[in-house]
Amino acid sequence: MFPTPVEKTPRAWQLTYQSLLPVALVLWLLPLISIMVFSIKPDADFTTGNYWGWPSSFEGLTNYGKVFFESDMPRYLLNSVFITVPTVVGCIILSSMTGFALGIYRFKANLWIFFMFVAGNFVPFQILMVPVRDLTLDMGLYNTKTGLVLFHIAFQTGFCTLFMRNFIRALPYELIEAARVEGVAEWRIFWYVVLPLMKPALAAMAVLIFTFIWNDYFWAVVLTQGVESQPVTAGITSFNAQYRAAYHLMSAGSIVAALPPVAMFFLMQKHFIAGLTLGAVK
Amino acid sequence: MTHATLPDTHPQGPKRNWWHRNQIAISPWLFLAPGMIFFAFYVIFPIFQSFQISTLRWDGLGAPEFIGLQNYEELYYDDAFYTSLRNNLIWLVLYLLAIPAGLFIALFLNQTVTGIRLYKSLFFFPFVISQVVVGLVFTWFYDPTFGLLNIILGWVGLGPINVLGDPTYVTYGIIAAGLWPQTAYCMILYLTGLNGVNPEQIEAGRLDNAKGWKMLWYIIIPQLKPATFIAFVVTIIGALRSFDLISIMTNGGPFGESRVLSFYMFEVALSEYGFRMGYGAAIAVVLFLIMLCFIAYFLWSMYQEDKAR
Numbered sequence: 045m046f047p048t049p050v051e052k053t054p055r056a057w058q059l060t061y062q063s064l065l066p067v068a069l070v071l072w073l074l075p076l077i078s079i080m081v082f083s084i085k086p087d088a089d090f091t092t093g094n095y096w097g098w099p100s101s102f103e104g105l106t107n108y109g110k111v112f113f114e115s116d117m118p119r120y121l122l123n124s125v126f127i128t129v130p131t132v133v134g135c136i137i138l139s140s141m142t143g144f145a146l147g148i149y150r151f152k153a154n155l156w157i158f159f160m161f162v163a164g165n166f167v168p169f170q171i172l173m174v175p176v177r178d179l180t181l182d183m184g185l186y187n188t189k190t191g192l193v194l195f196h197i198a199f200q201t202g203f204c205t206l207f208m209r210n211f212i213r214a215l216p217y218e219l220i221e222a223a224r225v226e227g228v229a230e231w232r233i234f235w236y237v238v239l240p241l242m243k244p245a246l247a248a249m250a251v252l253i254f255t256f257i258w259n260d261y262f263w264a265v266v267l268t269q270g271v272e273s274q275p276v277t278a279g280i281t282s283f284n285a286q287y288r289a290a291y292h293l294m295s296a297g298s299i300v301a302a303l304p305p306v307a308m309f310f311l312m313q314k315h316f317i318a319g320l321t322l323g324a325v326k
Numbered sequence: 327m328t329h330a331t332l333p334d335t336h337p338q339g340p341k342r343n344w345w346h347r348n349q350i351a352i353s354p355w356l357f358l359a360p361g362m363i364f365f366a367f368y369v370i371f372p373i374f375q376s377f378q379i380s381t382l383r384w385d386g387l388g389a390p391e392f393i394g395l396q397n398y399e400e401l402y403y404d405d406a407f408y409t410s411l412r413n414n415l416i417w418l419v420l421y422l423l424a425i426p427a428g429l430f431i432a433l434f435l436n437q438t439v440t441g442i443r444l445y446k447s448l449f450f451f452p453f454v455i456s457q458v459v460v461g462l463v464f465t466w467f468y469d470p471t472f473g474l475l476n477i478i479l480g481w482v483g484l485g486p487i488n489v490l491g492d493p494t495y496v497t498y499g500i501i502a503a504g505l506w507p508q509t510a511y512c513m514i515l516y517l518t519g520l521n522g523v524n525p526e527q528i529e530a531g532r533l534d535n536a537k538g539w540k541m542l543w544y545i546i547i548p549q550l551k552p553a554t555f556i557a558f559v560v561t562i563i564g565a566l567r568s569f570d571l572i573s574i575m576t577n578g579g580p581f582g583e584s585r586v587l588s589f590y591m592f593e594v595a596l597s598e599y600g601f602r603m604g605y606g607a608a609i610a611v612v613l614f615l616i617m618l619c620f621i622a623y624f625l626w627s628m629y630q631e632d633k634a635r
């Protein structure tokens with residue numbers, strides 16, 4: 045193990061390390077801790093200039109209550125759910141099929157199609173902005189959740205195909221050959237042999253896509269406007285415009301907006317990290 | 327393809343037979359079709375469309391007018407374009423700092439003391455949060471009246487500086503905010519990479535008296551190559567796509583000094599400055615061409631690896 049495990053180092057360094065850890069963590073998360081503190085402070089603290097001192101009273105419930113019951117926040121959150129969940133489902137369906145096709149079959153165009161997906165995924169998505177917005181307008185889907193979902197599915201399919209194909213490549217190929225010798229139809233091989241083995245990859249991908257889509261801001265601004273279809277990332281900016289300088293409410297709103305992916309991460313940590321670091325080890 | 331030569335055991339007729347014989351050749355295309363159609367429709371085709379739109383004068387509503395390369399000519403004389411380009415380069419270079427920073431934190435956390443798992447997840451935390459929230463948090467951190475940064479600077483007798491209001495500091499301030507989640511990402515890549523480092527090689531290195539920096543440089547880092555490659559890819563892409571933070575923290579200001587190409591094109595095409603779709607598309611094309619160099623390099627590396635298998 046590198047660096048040398050602390051257990052094998054002098055006592056003095058062990059103690060330093062143990063005390064350094066929490067200090068480093070607090071410094072690292074300082075910006076976040078500060079908005080958490082802001083979100084439980086009363087309004088009065090900001091007018092009297094007590095930004096960083098001890099809260100004069102704890103108003104956590106009032107602040108979060110306001111966010112949930114007196115603003116459009118719940119509406120935005122719901123929109124985000126209705127955008128994120130169908131995208132995740134759509135991506136999984138499409139990319140498990142494309143990943144299967146590119147991972148199992150050997151045909152001439154295989155690598156080229158794979159590279160097309162990868163390259164499309166790396167493209168700076170701004171180049172798609174004008175045509176996609178126009179396309180969405182033409183289909184009558186501008187400012188709808190459907191329009192946003194369809195685009196997200198298509199774009200994320202690039203990344204997901206890369207992911208799925210590499211995962212399927214690592215599966216033992218003998219399994220598929222054995223099934224073929226038995227005369228099992230190809231779609232049955234997909235459904236009954238490969239798909240059950242892909243469960244960990246599907247879980248990892250689902251959490252990743254959930255986080256990516258929930259946190260998307262650019263496409264939300266380009267393809268939607270207004271409370272009826274905008275997700276929470278775009279909603280938070282209008283929320284902030286409404287509560288300008290009401291730092292306690294803005295912090296509470298931001299925390300609420302950031303919470304679902306954070307919860308997802310802590311619940312599915314193993315899958316999340318497995319997904320992100322796919323390929324980081326040989 | 328043994329199927330084709332096997333004796334016919336299915337008497338259901340010629341149609342079924344044909345399917346049976348060609349199943350393996352046709353199946354991949356059936357599996358690929360839905361994904362490819364979606365992807366071509368929303369990603370591949372629009373890329374070419376952008377090239378075409380960049381030769382038009384078009385407000386997005388009325389009739390487009392073909393103007394050839396005039397948009398690119400205008401770009402050539404546009405100061406705002408060069409500011410954005412310069413900022414893009416600064417982003418590219420400084421964003422790469424996330425890689426050594428991530429490695430440093432990963433080395434710091436690669437221990438087995440109690441509670442280290444929780445520490446690792448908490449250090450990774452910034453990556454999970456939306457960039458919109460990161461931008462907001464850092465805007466307050468930099469705030470000249472109450473921001474923590476200026477309070478800390480005040481302790482050592484400096485400041486106050488209005489980072490986001492000052493044309494010289496603004497881009498660096500935003501990049502610092504972007505480095506926060508990106509470093510977390512690189513850290514997690516390296517933590518996984520460090521897990522896979524061959525312990526025998528470390529022991530062998532120790533016997534040869536390799537210590538500290540030497541050990542890191544000659545034994546550990548070469549083994550972390552796959553992690554470094556991925557960190558490099560995601561960091562470059564992240565740097566060229568940067569939009570959210572700029573939009574939230576400064577909206578391109580002050581005096582457009584914090585714009586990058588992706589933000590400038592958005593501003594030109596979809597904001598109160600007028601709907602100049604053609605000009606916006608031209609900026610996007612330039613950004614795409616910059617990215618294309620990197621994409622070609624990434625694909626080439628992946629191709630080499632694929633060939634080796």
